[in-house]
Amino acid sequence: MEIILDVTDxxxxxxxxxxxxxxxxxxDLMLGRGEIVGIVGESGSGKSMSALAxxxxxxxxxxxxxxxIMFDGNDLLTCDRKTLRxxxxxxxxxxxxxxxxxxNPVKRIGWQVEEPLFIHHPxxxxxxxxTMAIEALKSVGLENAEDVYYMYPHELSGGMRQRVxxxxxxxxxxxxxxxxxxxxxxxxxxxxxxxxxLKKLNKERHTSIIFISHDLSLVNQLCQRVxxxxxxxxxxxGRTSDVFTxxxxxxxxxxxxxxxxxxxxxxxxxx
Amino acid sequence: xxxxxxxxxxxxxxxxxxxxxxxxxxxxxLMTIVGIFWTPxxxxxxxxxxxxKGVSFRHLMGTDNMGRDIFSRVMYGSRITLLIAIxxxxxxxxxxxxxGALTGYFGGMLDEVMMRIIDALFAFPSILLALVIVSxxxxxxxxxLISLGIAFVPSFxxxxxxxxxxxxxxxxxxxxxxxxxxxxxxxxxxxxxxIKGVLASSIMIGFNNAVLAEAGLSYLGVGxxxxxxxLGKMLSDAQQYMFTMPxxxxxxGAIIVLMVLGFxxxxxxxxxxx
Amino acid sequence: xxxxxxxxxxxxNVYYKNRKRKLFSKKNKKIxxxxxxNVSMEEGEVLAIAGESGSGKSTLARAxxxxxxxxxGTIWQxxxxxxxxxxxxxxxxxxAKKIGWLLEEPLRVDKTRTWTKExxxxxxxxxxxxxxxxxxxxxxxxAQLSGGQRQRVCIGIALxxxxxxxxxxxxxxxxxxxxxxxxxxxxxxLHRKHGISIIFISHDLRVVYKIxxxxxxxxxGRVVEYGETKELYRNPKAEYTKSLLKAAGIVK
Numbered sequence: 001m002e003i004i005l006d007v008t009d010x011x012x013x014x015x016x017x018x019x020x021x022x023x024x025x026x027x028d029l030m031l032g033r034g035e036i037v038g039i040v041g042e043s044g045s046g047k048s049m050s051a052l053a054x055x056x057x058x059x060x061x062x063x064x065x066x067x068x069i070m071f072d073g074n075d076l077l078t079c080d081r082k083t084l085r086x087x088x089x090x091x092x093x094x095x096x097x098x099x100x101x102x103x104n105p106v107k108r109i110g111w112q113v114e115e116p117l118f119i120h121h122p123x124x125x126x127x128x129x130x131t132m133a134i135e136a137l138k139s140v141g142l143e144n145a146e147d148v149y150y151m152y153p154h155e156l157s158g159g160m161r162q163r164v165x166x167x168x169x170x171x172x173x174x175x176x177x178x179x180x181x182x183x184x185x186x187x188x189x190x191x192x193x194x195x196x197x198l199k200k201l202n203k204e205r206h207t208s209i210i211f212i213s214h215d216l217s218l219v220n221q222l223c224q225r226v227x228x229x230x231x232x233x234x235x236x237x238g239r240t241s242d243v244f245t246x247x248x249x250x251x252x253x254x255x256x257x258x259x260x261x262x263x264x265x266x267x268x269x270x271x
Numbered sequence: 272x273x274x275x276x277x278x279x280x281x282x283x284x285x286x287x288x289x290x291x292x293x294x295x296x297x298x299x300x301l302m303t304i305v306g307i308f309w310t311p312x313x314x315x316x317x318x319x320x321x322x323x324k325g326v327s328f329r330h331l332m333g334t335d336n337m338g339r340d341i342f343s344r345v346m347y348g349s350r351i352t353l354l355i356a357i358x359x360x361x362x363x364x365x366x367x368x369x370x371g372a373l374t375g376y377f378g379g380m381l382d383e384v385m386m387r388i389i390d391a392l393f394a395f396p397s398i399l400l401a402l403v404i405v406s407x408x409x410x411x412x413x414x415x416l417i418s419l420g421i422a423f424v425p426s427f428x429x430x431x432x433x434x435x436x437x438x439x440x441x442x443x444x445x446x447x448x449x450x451x452x453x454x455x456x457x458x459x460x461x462x463x464x465x466i467k468g469v470l471a472s473s474i475m476i477g478f479n480n481a482v483l484a485e486a487g488l489s490y491l492g493v494g495x496x497x498x499x500x501x502l503g504k505m506l507s508d509a510q511q512y513m514f515t516m517p518x519x520x521x522x523x524g525a526i527i528v529l530m531v532l533g534f535x536x537x538x539x540x541x542x543x544x545x
Numbered sequence: 546x547x548x549x550x551x552x553x554x555x556x557x558n559v560y561y562k563n564r565k566r567k568l569f570s571k572k573n574k575k576i577x578x579x580x581x582x583n584v585s586m587e588e589g590e591v592l593a594i595a596g597e598s599g600s601g602k603s604t605l606a607r608a609x610x611x612x613x614x615x616x617x618g619t620i621w622q623x624x625x626x627x628x629x630x631x632x633x634x635x636x637x638x639x640x641a642k643k644i645g646w647l648l649e650e651p652l653r654v655d656k657t658r659t660w661t662k663e664x665x666x667x668x669x670x671x672x673x674x675x676x677x678x679x680x681x682x683x684x685x686x687x688a689q690l691s692g693g694q695r696q697r698v699c700i701g702i703a704l705x706x707x708x709x710x711x712x713x714x715x716x717x718x719x720x721x722x723x724x725x726x727x728x729x730x731x732x733x734x735l736h737r738k739h740g741i742s743i744i745f746i747s748h749d750l751r752v753v754y755k756i757x758x759x760x761x762x763x764x765x766g767r768v769v770e771y772g773e774t775k776e777l778y779r780n781p782k783a784e785y786t787k788s789l790l791k792a793a794g795i796v797k
Contacts, residue, residue, distance in 0.1 A: 042721035188792040214721065461639055
């Protein structure tokens, strides 16, 4: 498998208070083309921090980063802003947890979906942009894409908004899609639909996905490989099926045990 | 207690506004408090031999047109100014908090009516409003204090109402209601402590406005009556000597500026309290 | 009505005022949030109300505890003053008060009797023991506690005056999974120990399965299905229930 992203020894430290706070330590990740990797952990585990660093979105002054994030022959941690910008939203896209706040409330859906194209491919004509945006909206399962194109975010439900976010993230045909808890704010039935959509996009376009979640059962459904994090460290990683059936680390075991087991057979204690 | 002290220390260290505010207001307070027990000269003692003298060792801030020591008069005047400022804010914040909390909490007709009245009061500049009230009560610094206090009620009521509206839909209020907490207790024991930060910084801004309003009104001649003078009254008396003896205007003016600056820094410092 | 019943809700309809009233329009349109809901619950039972957002499950809870009084139908309860634990432990504790003060408050406002200082202290320590928090926490502010610890305090406040009915509105949804498990265990222990009746509101069908005896599935303000939990999971009748179970990965 072709490796498209190689993160080694990523270290993130905050200097907001007197004692520096280590958010992520010795984080390694190799992402193959078309692969879906899950990062699982609870709040404060550093899972979102690592993802933000990969997306190049950690640029605060009171923070130090070290290690390497190799993508397309460049180290995203050290490359200049212009190179980084040329990747962001085009080659590497990110979708967030809260579809309510990640869309601009005063702009039409069409504008929001076209924005990455407008930034990275200004040569595309206005008409072509619109066609591509409607195409993108259709590909994320929004049936009436022509109508949605002219709507405002508040006219859409949470699930539809998250679909719009995915459409905007996918319009530049990125190599990597980072999904940071994309289904946490959604209802279960909608959650399942979004997971199916990510699966479909991954299959059709070979987009690699980094799926960040606290929900182990979702990760189990979607990801080939999983990384389990706790307090900034990777405690376990491997093939999802292995990690779930034969967890080695005590914390992973605890996480798995925390999911209520359901036994629907009339007799027998465990299933 | 020691915890509160370490918190204060940390905030002073990280927050230059707070430090500057504490130093400036501290110095002015010190001067004012000393002035209660001791002044270099009797503030009202005239000396025809020493009219309109400049800065000297005998008179640190010079003398006025009647030969009175300006430093002594400033010490006394800042006491009146501060008293008016504190009294004004106490009335404004006290009455304003009660009105704002009640209207915000209960809403409905009471809220509509009170807010329209307050809107109407807001339409007048508070100095004009105070002038109207002074014309009813008469002149003198107590009257001035009450008038300014009433004029300050609307802005505090507005602020408190907004904060109470924000708090009253929080889960903890519903939680307390489920335990059987009465409305009165809910407002003043459960909700109001949550708005003390906002209230504290608006009180500081209130001090500022009060100092300036007092200066303005005394300048117009409705405040303290001779022979005693607030800082604003001194400014007003001094203006005709502005060119013959600039120190007469300069020192009372400088103290007003310092007071305003000190309160402004304190307010900013409190609003950045962590 | 059997005398074992602790709660009986009949033909409950709840309306909400439409806040998005247009300027100058006199019509005060109301939103019909619950349609003819019936609930009956026996003493010592854990009843789960499950559904997605907008299903009316929280509205039902609010009507039962009396926060929302704008309803038609009847709500009969055997005991007064049911208590409630809210979803978000970050907004359900007054940030300006210490934990000790918050725990004492239900006793201070108790209209049925007055509590002396010693009695209050004793009761607070008892509850602190139940919610498994150390005594040193009494002097802390809510901001100094983690989400799970705050939720323990919320449960403690609800238990201070030994209620017979506790309504838990998504009490673990805002918490991390391992903390979720701890809080669920705490609720189960309290239920076993005191025989307190619990209405457990949740969107998480796995959690519901773990904790409840009966479950009521709601959608758009209506009860879709009701039954004994294990039986209902085994043989869901309604299509909606099936789709929920499928989405949660419980049935294939």
